[in-house]
Amino acid sequence: MYLIERDIPIPSNGIHAGKYISTLRTMEYGDSFLVPCVDSKAARKTQLSVLASVRRCPWGVVTRIVDGGVRVWKIKKVGEDSNG
Secondary structure (H helix, E strand, O other), X not given: OOOOOOOOOOOOOOOOOHHHHHHHHOOOOOOXXXXXXXXXXXXXXXXXXXXXHOOXXXXXXXXXXXXXXXXXXXXXXXXXXXXX
């Protein structure tokens, strides 16, 4: 059996997904932004983080690794009404 403890704060895991969501909330469909990355490994990690962050959002994204980082476009989710 394990010792149950209360009031232990949860440490940050170093992932700051909120920054992607807050940026995407202000964007129109078709707009994009660049997340700067130092190398291809960091770019792939960033790409996966962005995709995981928006999984439950009402919009979708397309990401591409480009020179300088990862470009993220806000799009409508597949099957979403074209009115909005």
